[in-house]
Amino acid sequence: MPDTDIKIRIAELSDAPELLNIYQYYVKNTAITFEYDIPSNKEFEDRIRTISHDYPYLVAYKANKILGYAYLNAFHPRAAYIWAAEISIYLAPNVQHKGIGTLMYKELEKIALKQNILNINACISLPKQNDVHLPMTSINFHKKNGFKEVAHFHDVGYKFNTWFDMIWMEKNQKNHPIPMNAFIPFPQLRDSFLLNS
Helix, strand or coil: CCCCCCEEEECCHHHHHHHHHHHHHHHHHCCCCCCCCCCCHHHHHHHHHHHHCCCCEEEEEECCEEEEEEEEEECCCCHHHCCEEEEEEEECHHHCCCCHHHHHHHHHHHHHHHCCCCEEEEEEEECCCCCCCCCCHHHHHHHHCCCEEEEEEEEEEEECCEEEEEEEEEEECCCCCCCCCCCCCHHHCHHHHHHHC
16 A cells, blocks of 8 residues: 555656666666666756656655656557557666555556557566576566567567566556547646545
């Protein structure tokens, strides 16, 4: 059960230093991200700005301290994929396993439905055996939240002198109607999100 004092809000560009501080842990210490170099603060601001143009980018916080962030993003640039989105989450290492991730995912799933996004996909690195740089927490977390494995790629990421696999996990929001309603960019829903948060 998550702490009731934990709140969720829309990320701002001014959050970039705190979010980057969380992310750099994963770059330096894990194969959860295959990125090698820590991005600059400006690059991280640009990422927030680009994603927020169409998708929700949320932060979880308590007493003005950011505990983690999660967002949806384009699954693929081609027009026919607009009703699918990729989901990502990064929590400060000391607040994992407290229900914060599930809280954020539920919020993103509600927003996705309002955007007419029907499929949510997660790209997750996978160790071949127990590995100090890649615990199974991400896969277990997504399974717990209703995601199912739909693709498995072998030896596609090389980090810490180790080859890692990568899987895609998917959660379908609901039936896929024909014709389909138009995708709604998140900025058009921003005011209703702020009223309900």
